[in-house]
Amino acid sequence: xxxxxxxxxxxxxxxxxxxxxxxxxxxxxxxxxxxxxxxxxxxxxxxxxxxxxxxxxxxxxxxxxxxxxxxxxxxxxxxxxxxxxxxxxxxxxxxxxxxxxxxxxxxxxxxxxxxxxxxxxxxxxxxxxxxxxxxxxxxxxxxxxxxxxxxxxxxxxxxxxxxxxxxxxxxxxxxxxxxxxxxxxxxxxxxxxxxxxxxxxxxxxxxxxxxxxxxxxxxxxxxxxxxxxxxxxxxxxxxxxxxxxxxxxxxxxxxxxxxxxxxxxxxxxxxxxxxxxxxxxxxxxxxxxxxxxxxxxxxxxxxxxx
Amino acid sequence: xxxxxxxxxxxxxxxxxxxxxxxxxxxxxxxxxxxxxxxxxxxxxxxxxxxxxxxxxxxxxxxxxxxxxxxxxxxxxxxxxxxxxxxxxxxxxxxxxxxxxxxxxxxxxxxxxxxxxxxxxxxxxxxxxxxxxxxxxxxxxxxxxxxxxxxxxxxxxxxxxxxxxxxxxxxxxxxxxxxxxxxxxxxxxxxxxxxxxxxxxxxxxxxxxxxxxxxxxxxxxxxxxxxxxxxxxxxxxxxxxxxx
Numbered sequence: 001x002x003x004x005x006x007x008x009x010x011x012x013x014x015x016x017x018x019x020x021x022x023x024x025x026x027x028x029x030x031x032x033x034x035x036x037x038x039x040x041x042x043x044x045x046x047x048x049x050x051x052x053x054x055x056x057x058x059x060x061x062x063x064x065x066x067x068x069x070x071x072x073x074x075x076x077x078x079x080x081x082x083x084x085x086x087x088x089x090x091x092x093x094x095x096x097x098x099x100x101x102x103x104x105x106x107x108x109x110x111x112x113x114x115x116x117x118x119x120x121x122x123x124x125x126x127x128x129x130x131x132x133x134x135x136x137x138x139x140x141x142x143x144x145x146x147x148x149x150x151x152x153x154x155x156x157x158x159x160x161x162x163x164x165x166x167x168x169x170x171x172x173x174x175x176x177x178x179x180x181x182x183x184x185x186x187x188x189x190x191x192x193x194x195x196x197x198x199x200x201x202x203x204x205x206x207x208x209x210x211x212x213x214x215x216x217x218x219x220x221x222x223x224x225x226x227x228x229x230x231x232x233x234x235x236x237x238x239x240x241x242x243x244x245x246x247x248x249x250x251x252x253x254x255x256x257x258x259x260x261x262x263x264x265x266x267x268x269x270x271x272x273x274x275x276x277x278x279x280x281x282x283x284x285x286x287x288x289x290x291x292x293x294x295x296x297x298x299x300x301x302x303x304x305x306x
Numbered sequence: 307x308x309x310x311x312x313x314x315x316x317x318x319x320x321x322x323x324x325x326x327x328x329x330x331x332x333x334x335x336x337x338x339x340x341x342x343x344x345x346x347x348x349x350x351x352x353x354x355x356x357x358x359x360x361x362x363x364x365x366x367x368x369x370x371x372x373x374x375x376x377x378x379x380x381x382x383x384x385x386x387x388x389x390x391x392x393x394x395x396x397x398x399x400x401x402x403x404x405x406x407x408x409x410x411x412x413x414x415x416x417x418x419x420x421x422x423x424x425x426x427x428x429x430x431x432x433x434x435x436x437x438x439x440x441x442x443x444x445x446x447x448x449x450x451x452x453x454x455x456x457x458x459x460x461x462x463x464x465x466x467x468x469x470x471x472x473x474x475x476x477x478x479x480x481x482x483x484x485x486x487x488x489x490x491x492x493x494x495x496x497x498x499x500x501x502x503x504x505x506x507x508x509x510x511x512x513x514x515x516x517x518x519x520x521x522x523x524x525x526x527x528x529x530x531x532x533x534x535x536x537x538x539x540x541x542x543x544x545x546x547x548x549x550x
Contacts, residue, residue: 048393051549073395080393084386086316088323093316100312101394129323145390 001025002047002153002183006056009042009207016042018207019056024200026152029179031198031215032187035301039207040187041081044157047185048078060153074102077151081158081187083142087131091122091141094130095148102149116144119174136167143171147178154178156186160193172197191293195219205301219291223247226262226291228272231255232283239279243271257285309396313404314411321374321412334370334416341366342423354431359423360441360517364481364509367452372473374412375456376466378405379544383464388548398541406450406457406537413449417442437519444516447529448509452477454536461543464550477509484508 002024009017017039024030032040045051047058049065049072058065063072086094095116099109117123120140125133130141139162146154159175160168175184175197188194194201195215203211203218211218219225235258237249245266250259262268269288276283321327338359342348346358382388391401427433456473463469482488484505492501505511512525 045389045549050389050393070395070397073393076393078390078393080386080389082386084390086320086387087385088320089316093319097312097316098394100315101309101396103308103395 001059001061002185003059004047004056005058007043007046007053007058008055009039009046009051010054016207017046017053020204020207020209021056022202022209022212024183024185026181026183027179028200029175029184029186029198031194031201032185032204033189033191033194033201033297034187034204036189038205038301040204041157042207043204044078044081044155044185044187048076048155049073050080074149075151075153077146077149077154079142079146079156079159082161083139085130085138085141085145088129090127090129091117091133092126094141095144098145098148104149112148116148119147120144135162136164139163139167139171143174152182154182154184156184158188159186160188160190168193191297195293203297203300210300211296215293216290218296219293222289222291222293222296223261224259224289224292224295225264226267226269227259227289228262228269229257229259229285229287229289230272230276230281230283231257231285232276232281235281235283236279239275240272243268243275245271259289309394310400310404310407313396313401314408317378317405317408318411321408326374326377327412330370330374330412331416331419334366335419337366337370338362338420338423354427354433356423356427356433356438356441357517359420360445360513363445363448363517364513367449368474368477368481371413371449371452372456372459372470372477374409375453375473376460376469378409378457379461379540380464380466380469383548383550384466388544392548398544402457402537402541402544406453406533406540409453409457410446410450413453414446417446417449434519440519440521441517443521444513444525447516447526447533448513451480451509451529451532451536454533454540455480458536458540458543461540461547464547480507481509484511 004023005021007017007020008015020043032043034040042051046053047060047065049069052066060072061075063075065072089097092113095113096109099112104112117126120143122137122140122144125137130138133141139159143156143159146156156175160171163171172193175186178184186198198215201211201213201215201218202209211221237251237258240246240258240260241249245263245268247261247263250261252259260268260272341362342359346361348358351358379388382391424438427438428435452473455476456469459472459476460466460469463472479488485508489501489505492504512528515522516525
């Protein structure tokens with residue numbers, strides 16, 4: 001378990017992380033969400049022992065990161081933001097170095113390096129120096145070094161940043177595979193990623209926690225939760241707006257559709273459906289929304305910034 | 307302590323990953339030849355001794371050794387790899403000492419490659435090989451002292467050029483601290499013991515004795531403690547500056 005209690009970090013006068021407390025259990029993939037500069041990376045730097053907190057504490061599987069730094073760091077695989085590596089080293093040499101530092105020798109070292117290489121499909125670039133690799137490969141080298149010792153805790157700072165859609169998909173799949181029995185913390189500002197890989201999401205802004213829940217729970221806080229979108233001819237917005245439980249109707253001129261918003265806690269699909277049948281509208285598309293994470297994100301982070 | 311060899315090996319390897327190692331060794335060998343034979347008057351002195359070779363090392367090192375030390379930490383900070391290094395289960399001590407030892411081993415290798423001089427002087431005459439050995443040891447210790455200063459400056463400055471200039475300036479002060487140039491600044495107001503203390507910090511005075519083949523335990527202790535002090539300072543500076 002990762003336990004974070006009242007974690008705070010100030011740089012000069014600026015409070016970057018402000019009294020953050022949360023826990024993460026094995027099996028959870030925690031998505032750390034927030035606008036740029038919200039304190040995501042700073043929090044991760046404190047979790048991994050790179051930065052000392054101004055106050056508060058973090059425990060990794062019971063080891064205090066400040067007092068038992070090395071024991072805690074042995075439990076962690078960490079991909080820092082931008083995946084910095086030793087650019088002048090070849091991939092194989094770099095991973096061998098990481099394996100040695102992680103305490104593996106001889107056959108065990110080779111096995112670990114080979115496993116990480118196979119998992120991230122780095123076979124073709126083993127002899128190449130890291131600085132000559134493409135961004136996607138560099139990121140994969142960074143991930144390979146993080147998972148090499150099969151750590152119980154993985155902390156990945158923007159693991160898919162700068163990757164193309166195929167690579168993103170691969171990395172997400174990898175995170176999904178790794179997540180079993182492990183603690184995975186990833187930071188991102190890509191919202192689709194949260195729905196795709198995370199079992200839980202934290203939204204922070206200006207260093208403070210503003211939301212904590214499963215992606216579904218967060219989506220249900222959206223104005224669009226349970227909203228019904230229709231595409232059809234001769235629809236009557238006024239009639240839709242008059243239905244019980246409806247909060248309002250929005251027209252989307254570009255798509256030629258209407259979105260019927262539900263009041264919080266209400267389910268309006270049956271009413272809307274009944275009205276369609278009653279009026280005999282020719283509806284070509286009908287869609288019930290779970291909610292829009294980006295809208296929740298904006299609402300939460302903008303409120304705070306204002 | 308188990309991680310120290312891994313850090314050392316990686317760091318040493320990275321010297322040879324770029325042309326830096328070869329350029330450094332070449333320039334070191336050429337310059338030490340020039341100093342020994344032209345400026346030092348190796349043949350004219352008509353003595354079977356390597357004193358003309360060792361005499362110039364404090365000045366030769368002044369510019370060359372900071373060049374190997376400047377990348378130690380500045381490069382890690384610039385590329386961000388310091389975040390990786392400091393979040394691996396490596397203690398500060400292992401990281402600082404491992405890097406230093408790599409640079410020190412490298413400077414030792416460059417020094418060893420001057421062995422043709424030893425062969426030459428043995429061919430031409432009958433030198434005191436014990437004194438030559440002491441001279442080599444002293445020269446290596448001197449390089450270590452410069453490197454320790456350079457490592458601290460490299461941790462202080464993110465920019466390698468600034469790290470180089472700081473290291474050269476500071477090392478220069480250590481060379482000349484026995485000279486009137488520095489002592490005059492203290493004379494008149496400072497007590498005699500402080501004057502003596504400053505004068506005793508000088509590389510030149512210490513190295514002079516060793517290069518002549520006189521290995522005093524106090525001189526040995528001086529260089530070792532100087533290295534230890536600057537490496538401790540490096541560890542503190544790394545901690546303070548790593549996240550900038």
